[in-house]
Amino acid sequence: MRPWHPSGVSTLLGMADAYDPQHIEAKWQRRWETEGAYRVDNDDPRPPYYVLCMYPYPSGPAHQGHVRNYTFGDLLVRQRTMQGYAVLSPIGFDSFGLPAENAAIKTGVHPRPFTDARIEELKSSLRRLGASYDWRRELHSHDPLYMRWNQVIFQKFLDAGLAYRRNAPVNWCPGCQTVLANEQVLPDGTCERSGDLVTKRDLEQWFFKITTYADEMLEALDSLDWPERVKVMQRNWIGRSEGAQFALAVEGVDGAEIEVFTTRPDTAFGVTFVVLAPEHPLVEVITAPERREDVEAFVERVRGESDIDRQSNEGPLDKRGVFTGAYAVNPFNGGRVPVYLADYVLMTYGTGAIMAVPAEDQRDWDFAKAHGLAYLRTVAPPPGWEGEAYTGEGPRINSEWLDGITDTAVAKQRAIDWLVSNRVGERKVNYRLRDWLLSRQRYWGCPIPVLYCPTDGIVKVPEDELPVLLPDDVEFRPGGDSPLRHHPSFMEATCPVCGGPAQRETDTMDTFVDSSWYFLRFCDPWDEGEPVNADAALRWMAVDQYIGGIEHAILHLLYARFYTRALADRGLAPGGIREPFARLFTQGMITMDGSKMSKSKGNLVSPEKYFDTVGADSLRLFHLFVGPPGDDFDWSDQTDHMIEGCHRFLGRLWRIATGSVEEATIVERPPTGGDVEIDRQVHRLIAKVVSDYERWSYNTAVAACMEMLNNLYRYAQSAEGASGATLDFAVDSMLTLLAPMVPHITAELWERRHPEAAPLHAQRWPEADPEKVKVERTTMVVQVNGKVRERLSVANGVTEAEAVELSLGSERVVEVLAGRTPSKVIARPPKLVNIVV
C-alpha cells in the first residue's frame, strides 16, 4: 500500500489501522529471532564491532535501570549493524551470588532452580524490550562449563604464583557471613551489599596478585577512552606513591632494624622520632622492660578498636600513641630518636613504620606536640611564616650535604642516591592497592578447585576432574555458615599425589571472578579446548563499547583489567590483548525520591506495565529522550506523562507514515520553495542525528526528530499541500534514523510502505548530502549595544561590508540609533552584527 494518494488532492483520513504496539512488537521480536537477525558468526566478512552491556545479576523481571542500560546498548547494536559492521552483541547472566543463597535460607528453595527462574524472567523482559542479541552465545556463570574454565584459569594462576593463600587480617561481614575484598567495603566501614559494619578477622584466605599489574594498569589508563572520573577513581584506588625505603638500627637491640617508607627522603635530617604500627613484629623485640606494661595495654586497646574507630582522626593524640622506651639511629646524621607506637600507622601500608618529621608534616607536628617531642626544620619556610609544619618549597637547612638545595625533586634524588651508595636504603614505589581477596565462605559460587592434604599440602584437583561442582543435596541454615562445610562427601577427597585422604576446599570464588573474563568467553563460547579462543578474541577484542553503571568504576572494571592481563601473560589469551574495554560509557542511575530504586525499598517501577500499555518503543524512547544518558534521572509522578508524550509522538509518526493525517493535502508537482526547504531540513536532520548518536546525545536526537515531525505536519496541512515525493523521502528518512531507538514501529511502518524491499534493519544507514546541509539564508541578528533590535534574513555568503550596510540601513536600527553615530561596529556575518554607540 502506497501511503499517499497518488494523484491530485486528497484527504486521507481513516485509511489505515491504528498504532497497536503489542501486536507489532510481538511480531517483530519473533521475526528477528527466527531470522537470526542479530546473530553474528566469527568469520563474518564485515568489519567487527563489539558492543557489550555489563551482564546483569538475574534478580527477576527487568527494572528501569536495566531498561535504560539495554536500550542504550541495543541502539548502538542496531545503528552499527545498519552502518555495515558485523556487530557482536552477546548477553549473559552473572548468576552466582548471595541473594539466591539468602533466598534459599529463607524459603528452602535451592539456588539453582531459583536462579534459573529469575534468569527466565529477566530474559523475557529483555525480549519484550526488543533488545537484539546473539542468543546462541548466552552464558551463565553457574553453567558447569563456565565453572570448569573458571577453575582451570584459577589453577593456572596458582601455578604462576598469581593466586596464593595466606593468613591475613581480612574484612568480615557478619551479615553476609563471609569475607570481603577491600573494594567491597565502603568508606564508612560498612559492607557495600548488606550495609552491615565490617569487622576484622585473621583468616587463611585466597588472594590474586593484582598488585603485580598496579603500575601497568595505572599507566594504561591514559590510553583508554573512558570517562575521566572513572579513570580518576582508578588512579586514586591504585594510589601510587614514589619515595624511598631505608632502615634505622635500634639502639641496644642486636640486629633489630626498623624499615621505613617515606615520600620525603629529602627531609630525613629532620627526623625526631619513629613510629611503628601497633601490630609491627618488632614491637615485642624492642620494647624496654619498664615500658612493657603501657605498650601492651596500648596494643591491646587498639586491637579491640574497629577500623572505623581507628581511622577516624578524632580523639586526643596523646592517647593514640605510646613510647616504647627504645631509640633508633637515623642513618643520615646518626641522630638518636625515640620509637613510638601509634594507631594511625597502618601495618598494611608501606613497611608499617614511619620516620616522623614534625617540621615538614602536619600529622607528625601534631603528634610531636601532644607528646612533647622536638622538631627540626630542614626546609626553611618563607620569611614571616607563622604556621606549624611547612610542606612548601624552600632551601634545605640543617641537612649537611643537602643544605641550600631548593628544588624538592633534586633534594629527593640526592637523598636516594646517598641511601643507595651507602647501602642503607633504596628507591621505592608503594601502592595503596592491595591484593584481591577472592575466597568467600559461601555456597552459591564457583568452588575453588584445590584439596588440602596432610602430607602434600595444597594440591590442585586434577584437570580431568574439573569442574568441581556444587553438591545439590545441601541444607541451608540460618546463620549462614556455608553448607559445603557440613557436607562430608563434598569435603572428603583423595589426594592425587599420595592417594591418602585429603580435604576439599569449601570456599568459593568471589562472583567478580566470573565477570572478570566473560567478555573474552563471548568471543567463542563454543570452544571446548580452552577458555578463550585466540582467533576469536583477536577478531573481536577489545570491546569497542562497554556500557554499564558507574558503581562498577573500581570493582569490576579494575578486576577485569587485571584478569585480561593475567590471562594474556599466562598464554590463556592472545598476549597483545591488554585492555578489555576500549571505550566505556557509564549511564546514570534511575532513582526515586533521590535514592536508588531497589527491591528492598519497594520502589521498583516495573517496565512490564508499560510493555502492556504504551509498548516497549514508547518506553525506550522515553529513556532516550528524558535527559543526557550519563545523568541520573529521578522517577516521579510526572514520569508517566512524559512516557505518554513519547507515545503520542509515535502515534503521530504512525499516522503520517500510514497516510492518515487529518486535513493533509498531497500533490504531485514540480518542487516548490517549500518542498526544497523540507528536503533540506531532512538532510540537516540526518546530519544532526548521526552526530548526536556519536556523542551520546540521544535526548537531542529525539528532540530533533520531534521537531521535524512537527514541521512535516505543518507542511502536509498547509494550504499549498505537500509534495508526495518530498514527504515520502522525509518519512522514510525518519524511519531509518529512528530505527535504532524504536525498532518495532519503524520496522512495521517500513514494511507497510515498502513491502517488496528488504526490511528496515537490513537497510543502510542514511548519509546527509553535504550540499543540502548547507544553509543558504540565515537569520542575522542585529544588536545595538549588545541588545537584539532586529533580525534580518541574509544570504549565507554575505560579506562583512554588506552585513554592516544592511544593518545600519534597517528601519528599526535607524529608529533605535535615533541619530547617534556608531563608535564601533562588530560584524560576524552571517550570524550577527553588533552596533556600539
Added chain:
RNA sequence: GCCCGGAUGGCGGAAUAGGCAGACGCGAAGGUCUCAAACACCUUUGGCCGUGAGGUCGUGCGGGUUCAAGUCCCGCUCCGGGCACCA
C-alpha cells in the same frame, strides 16, 4: 581537608567553537471536534511594566575580562560523587 562533577522557567532538559537564553517534551490555561467523554487538533505559557508596538530584568551568589558571558577569569554558597591518619 584534597580531587572531580553540577546548579538554567512550575517540571525533565536545550544552547556542540564567547554571538538570538529557554529547542524538544511534560504540566498548566483557553479553545475546536463530540449529546458527552476519550482520542486528536489549535492558541498561550520565564518575571515585571504596557491595550499594543514594545520596554525591562533574567542561567546559584559577588566581582572581573569582552562590542558581546549560561559559556572565559577571580572569590564564594549549596548539592552530588570519589579519596582521605597512605607516611
